[in-house]
Amino acid sequence: xxxxxxPLPGPxxxxxxxxxxxxxxxxxxSVLRSMSAPLVGQYDPFMTATxxxxxxxxxxxxxxxxxxxxxxxxxxxxxxEAALVSLIRPGDRVLVPxxxxxxxxxxxxxxxxxxxxxxxxxxxGQVFPTSVLAEAVARVRPVVVALVQGDTSTTxxxxxxxxxxICARHGAMLYTDATASLCGNPFEADAWGVDAATAGLxxxxxxxxxxxxxxxxxxxxxxxxxxxxxxxxIREDDDPLGAEFIRSNYFDLGMIxxxxxxxxxxxxxxxxxxxxxxxECARLHLAEGHEAVLARHRLAGEAMLxxxxxxxxxxxxxxxxxxxxVLAVHIPSEVPGDAVRTELLEDFGIEIxxxxxxxxxxxxxxxxxxxxxxxxxxxxxxxxxxAVLARHRPHDGLAAPASEAVAAATAVYDGAxx
Amino acid sequence: xxxxxxPLPGPxxxxxxxxxxxxxxxxxxSVLRSMSAPLVGQYDPFMTATxxxxxxxxxxxxxxxxxxxxxxxxxxxxxxEAALVSLIRPGDRVLVPxxxxxxxxxxxxxxxxxxxxxxxxxxxGQVFPTSVLAEAVARVRPVVVALVQGDTSTTxxxxxxxxxxICARHGAMLYTDATASLCGNPFEADAWGVDAATAGLxxxxxxxxxxxxxxxxxxxxxxxxxxxxxxxxIREDDDPLGAEFIRSNYFDLGMIxxxxxxxxxxxxxxxxxxxxxxxECARLHLAEGHEAVLARHRLAGEAMLxxxxxxxxxxxxxxxxxxxxVLAVHIPSEVPGDAVRTELLEDFGIEIxxxxxxxxxxxxxxxxxxxxxxxxxxxxxxxxxxAVLARHRPHDGLAAPASEAVAAATAVYDGAxx
Numbered sequence: 001x002x003x004x005x006x007p008l009p010g011p012x013x014x015x016x017x018x019x020x021x022x023x024x025x026x027x028x029x030s031v032l033r034s035m036s037a038p039l040v041g042q043y044d045p046f047m048t049a050t051x052x053x054x055x056x057x058x059x060x061x062x063x064x065x066x067x068x069x070x071x072x073x074x075x076x077x078x079x080x081e082a083a084l085v086s087l088i089r090p091g092d093r094v095l096v097p098x099x100x101x102x103x104x105x106x107x108x109x110x111x112x113x114x115x116x117x118x119x120x121x122x123x124x125g126q127v128f129p130t131s132v133l134a135e136a137v138a139r140v141r142p143v144v145v146a147l148v149q150g151d152t153s154t155t156x157x158x159x160x161x162x163x164x165x166i167c168a169r170h171g172a173m174l175y176t177d178a179t180a181s182l183c184g185n186p187f188e189a190d191a192w193g194v195d196a197a198t199a200g201l202x203x204x205x206x207x208x209x210x211x212x213x214x215x216x217x218x219x220x221x222x223x224x225x226x227x228x229x230x231x232x233x234i235r236e237d238d239d240p241l242g243a244e245f246i247r248s249n250y251f252d253l254g255m256i257x258x259x260x261x262x263x264x265x266x267x268x269x270x271x272x273x274x275x276x277x278x279x280e281c282a283r284l285h286l287a288e289g290h291e292a293v294l295a296r297h298r299l300a301g302e303a304m305l306x307x308x309x310x311x312x313x314x315x316x317x318x319x320x321x322x323x324x325x326v327l328a329v330h331i332p333s334e335v336p337g338d339a340v341r342t343e344l345l346e347d348f349g350i351e352i353x354x355x356x357x358x359x360x361x362x363x364x365x366x367x368x369x370x371x372x373x374x375x376x377x378x379x380x381x382x383x384x385x386x387a388v389l390a391r392h393r394p395h396d397g398l399a400a401p402a403s404e405a406v407a408a409a410t411a412v413y414d415g416a417x418x
Numbered sequence: 419x420x421x422x423x424x425p426l427p428g429p430x431x432x433x434x435x436x437x438x439x440x441x442x443x444x445x446x447x448s449v450l451r452s453m454s455a456p457l458v459g460q461y462d463p464f465m466t467a468t469x470x471x472x473x474x475x476x477x478x479x480x481x482x483x484x485x486x487x488x489x490x491x492x493x494x495x496x497x498x499e500a501a502l503v504s505l506i507r508p509g510d511r512v513l514v515p516x517x518x519x520x521x522x523x524x525x526x527x528x529x530x531x532x533x534x535x536x537x538x539x540x541x542x543g544q545v546f547p548t549s550v551l552a553e554a555v556a557r558v559r560p561v562v563v564a565l566v567q568g569d570t571s572t573t574x575x576x577x578x579x580x581x582x583x584i585c586a587r588h589g590a591m592l593y594t595d596a597t598a599s600l601c602g603n604p605f606e607a608d609a610w611g612v613d614a615a616t617a618g619l620x621x622x623x624x625x626x627x628x629x630x631x632x633x634x635x636x637x638x639x640x641x642x643x644x645x646x647x648x649x650x651x652i653r654e655d656d657d658p659l660g661a662e663f664i665r666s667n668y669f670d671l672g673m674i675x676x677x678x679x680x681x682x683x684x685x686x687x688x689x690x691x692x693x694x695x696x697x698e699c700a701r702l703h704l705a706e707g708h709e710a711v712l713a714r715h716r717l718a719g720e721a722m723l724x725x726x727x728x729x730x731x732x733x734x735x736x737x738x739x740x741x742x743x744v745l746a747v748h749i750p751s752e753v754p755g756d757a758v759r760t761e762l763l764e765d766f767g768i769e770i771x772x773x774x775x776x777x778x779x780x781x782x783x784x785x786x787x788x789x790x791x792x793x794x795x796x797x798x799x800x801x802x803x804x805a806v807l808a809r810h811r812p813h814d815g816l817a818a819p820a821s822e823a824v825a826a827a828t829a830v831y832d833g834a835x836x
Contacts, residue, residue, distance in 0.1 A: 008701060008704055008705055009471055009475075009701060011448060011451075011452065011698065011701070012452050012455045012468070012694045012697060012698065013455070014455055014456050014457070014458050014464055014468075015458065015462075015464055016456065017456065017457070017458050017459065017462065019457065019458070019459055021459055023687070024457055024459070024460065024687060024690065025457075026456065026457060027457060030429060032453075032454045032455075032456070032691075033429075033454055034429065034430050035450075035453035035454055035691055036450045036451055036453055036454045037430045037431070037432055037450075038432050038434065038435065038444065038450070039432070039435070039437065039442055039443075039444060039445060039626055040432050040433065040435050040437070040769075041435065041437055041439055041442070041763075041769040041771075042442065044433075044435065044763070044769065046432055046433055050430070050432075053427055057427075073492055073493050073496070073627075073628060074491050074492040074496060074668065074686075074689075075491050075686040075687050075688075075689055076686075076687065077667070077668050077685075077686045077687075078491070078492060078496075078668050078686070081666065081667060081668045085666075105667075108667055109667045112663065112664070112665050112666060112667050113665070114665075200687065202687055208457055208689065208690055208691040208692075209491075209686070209687040209688060209689045209690060210491060210628060210689030210690075210691060210692050229526075245530065246530070247530050247531070247532075247665060248499065248503075248530060248666060248669075249495070249499060249523075249526055249527045249530050250492065250495050250496050250499045250669075251666075251668075266774070267495075268492075268493040268494075268495045268496075268627070269441070269442060269493050269494065269495075269618065269620055269627040270493075270627060271492075271493055271626065271627045271628030271692070272442065272626055272627060272628075273450075273453055273626040273628060273691070273692075273695070274626075274628050274689070274691075274692065276430045277691070279430060280429065280430065283426060283427060283429075286426055287426055345459075345462070351458075351459040351462065353459075356684070
C-alpha cells in the first residue's frame with residue numbers, strides 16, 4: 001500500500017516561462033485570476049446567468065447567431081469528439097481533407113464513431129484549393145465534411161470562405177476544428193456557412209486548456225435532436241428514447257444543449273472554474289475588439305517572421321496560407337534542434353516547440369498567441385534565440401547577430417505604428 | 419450577426435455562497451489559489467514532474483499501488499465514461515446494481531457502449547446486501563460489474579468490502595464510481611480488489627468540477643492494452659492497430675496512459691490549471707491525514723444529523739448505510755421545499771439541494787463535504803435552516819427553535835472533543 005509521498009510536496013510553484021511554442025501559452029493574467037473566483041451552485045441564479053452570458057460572448061467570438069453555442073467540459077479534443085459523435089451516425093460517409101496531424105485526428109475520431117471515412121491529402125505545408133475540396137465533396141457525397149482550419153502541426157490556415165456553400169449544395173454539413181486559429185485569424189461561422197465548429201482556450205483565446213467552445217447551426221442541431229436520449233434516472237414519461245442514439249453520454253450534444261438551455265436538465269456538473277476562464281477569455285477578446293486582436297496577431301506574426309529571417313533561418317510551408325499566430329522554421333542541418341530548445345528553456349525560460357510525424361525534429365514552431373502576441377514577447381524570444389544559435393554556429397557565417405533579428409522585428413512594429 | 423454584448427460584462431464576481439448541498443461545494447481556498455498559478459509547457463520538466471507527483475498523491479488517496487493512476491480531463495462523468503468504454507467491448511455482459519440515479523447513469527453509459535446490460539435494483543434509500551450482489555454476479559456472469567459507491571441521489575453508501583473478491587472469483591472486473599464518497603468515507607482500492615475506480619474533485623476532495631481522478635488495476639490495464647490504437651498522425655511503424663479498438667479517442671485509456679506514462683505520447687493538451695487543482699486537493703487531504711479527514715467528515719455528518727433531528731425533521735433512507743458527507747431530509751408536507759431553499763439562498767447565502775427522479779421535491783439534501791465539513795459551516799446552516807423553517811410553520815408545534823438544533827450539533831462536536 002502506497003502511503004503519502006514522503007515528504008509531501010508544497011503548494012504548486014511553477015517556474016517562470018515565456019511560452020512561445022504552438023500552445024499552450026501564458027494565459028492573460030486576468031484569466032488566471034478568474035479561476036480563483038469562488039464557486040456557486042449549479043443552479044444558482046448567478047450560475048445560470050453566467051452560463052447565458054458566456055454563451056452570448058462566444059456568439060460574438062464565433063461571429064454567429066447560433067443559439068446552440070456552449071462549452072464542452074474538456075480539452076479542445078473533447079469538443080471535436082462531441083461534435084463528430086453527435087453528428088455522425090455509424091456508416092455515415094465523412095470526408096476529411098488532411099493537411100497535417102490534426103486532419104488525421106479528425107479522421108481517427110470519425111473512424112472510432114464508425115463512419116465510412118474518405119480522406120484526401122495535400123503535402124504538409126500546403127492547404128487545399130477550393131476547387132479540390134469542391135470536387136471531393138461532389139464525388140464522395142459525404143454527410144459531414146470535417147476540416148481543420150489551422151493545423152498547428154504545419155502552421156497552415158485552410159481558407160474556409162465558400163466551403164460551407166459547397167457542402168450545403170451537396171447536402172453535407174461542414175464541421176471545422178478552429179482550436180489553433182480562432183481569434184488569431186478570421187473566422188466567420190455564419191458568413192462561411194459552418195455547421196459545427198469547436199476550439200480550445202489554450203491558443204489565441206489566451207486561456208488554459210480544459211474548456212472547449214462549440215457552436216452548432218440550426219441544421220446541425222436538427223441532426224442532434226433527431227437522436228434523442230434522456231437518462232433513465234431523470235427521464236420523464238414523455239421524453240423520447242431514440243434508437244439512433246449517440247454512442248457517448250458525455251459527448252451527447254443533445255443532453256449538453258438541454259443542460260445549457262432553458263430546461264437546465266442535469267447532465268455533467270459544470271466545471272465552473274473553467275467556465276470562469278472561458279468567459280474571461282471571450283470577454284477580454286471582445287473588450288480589446290475582434291479586429292484589434294486579429295491585427296495584433298497579424299503584426300506579431302509578421303515581426304516574428306522578419307526576425308527569424310534576419311537570423312538566416314528558413315521558414316516551412318506556404319507563407320501565403322500560414323496562420324498569423326505560429327511559424328514553422330527549418331532547423332538548420334548543422335544545429336542540434338533539441339539542444340537549442342533546451343538551452344532556450346533552461347537559460348532564458350523560453351519555450352518553443354518542435355512538431356509531429358514527418359516534421360518531428362525538422363522544424364521549430366514559434367508561436368505568438370493570445371497574451372503572448374506582444375512586442376516584448378516577440379523581441380525577447382528573438383534575442384534569446386539569436387544568442388543560443390550563435391553558440392552553435394559561431395563560424396559558419398550564417399548566424400546573424402541577435403541584434404539584427406531584434407532590429408528587423410522592431411522595424412515591423414515601428415512600421416505598423418507609423 | 420451577433421456582436422459583443424452591450425455593454426460588455428465585467429470580470430467574474432460571484433456572490434458569497436456557503437454551498438451545503440450535494441456538491442459542488444466551496445473548494446479549499448488553496449485549491450482556488452492553485453488554479454491561478456502560471457502555466458508551463460506540456461513537456462516542460464516541471465510539467466512532467468508535476469504529473470508524476472500528482473499520480474503518486476492519488477495513489478495514496480485511492481489507497482493503491484496501481485501504476486495506472488491518472489486524471490481524466492473532464493468532469494467526474496468523463497472519468498466514468500473513460501473507464502467503461504475502455505473496459506467494455508460491444509456485446510459484453512455488464513451487471514449494474516442500481517440503488518439511485520447514478521446507478522442508472524452507469525447503465526446508460528454501458529448501454530451506449532453497446533454492452534448487454536443487466537440491472538438489479540433495490541428501493542432508493544437502501545443498499546445491496548453482499549449476498550444479493552454475489553448471487554447476481556454468479557447468475558449474470560458479467561465481464562464488468564459497475565457499481566456506485568456513494569449515490570448522492572439517495573445519500574446511500576454501498577459497502578464494497580468483499581465485492582472485488584466475488585467479482586474476481588467469477589472472472590468479472592469491478593468498476594466503482596466513488597465521485598460522491600471518496601475522501602469522506604473509507605475507500606480501499608487494493609484491499610477491496612477494485613479494478614477500476616473514478617471520482618471528481620467537487621465533493622469531499624474539496625475542489626472544483628473538471629478533473630476526474632482514475633485508477634486501474636493491472637488486470638484492467640491488460641484489458642485496455644488488448645485494444646490498442648495509436649493515432650495516424652503520430653503512429654510509428656511498429657505500433658499495433660487493434661480491431662477491437664475503443665470507440666472513443668478522448669476516453670481511450672490506453673492513449674491516456676501513454677500520455678501520462680514514460681512514452682509521454684501526445685494525446686490531449688493537459689488541462690494544466692485543473693491538474694494544479696487536483697494536485698492541491700490530494701496534497702491537502704494527505705497533509706491533514708487520510709484518517710483525520712474521514713473522521714472530520716464523520717463528525718460533521720453526525721452533528722448535522724443531530725441538528726436536523728432537533729428541528730423535528732425526518733431523515734430519508736437507511737442511516738446505517740448513509741455517506742458521512744450528505745444527508746437526505748424529508749421535506750415536511752406543510753412546508754414549501756423550494757421556497758425554503760430559495761430563502762436560504764437569498765437571505766443567508768446558503769445552498770442546500772433537492773434530489774432527482776422519485777425524490778425530486780420530496781427531500782432536501784444537505785452536504786458536509788471537503789472544506790465545508792466544518793463546525794462553523796454546520797452550525798451556521800442549522801441556524802439558518804431553523805430560522806427559515808420557523809417562518810413557514812409558526813403554529814404547528816413541530817418547529818423547534820433553531821437554537822436547539824445548534825445546541826444539538828454543538829453537543830456532538832463537544833462530545834467528540836471530550
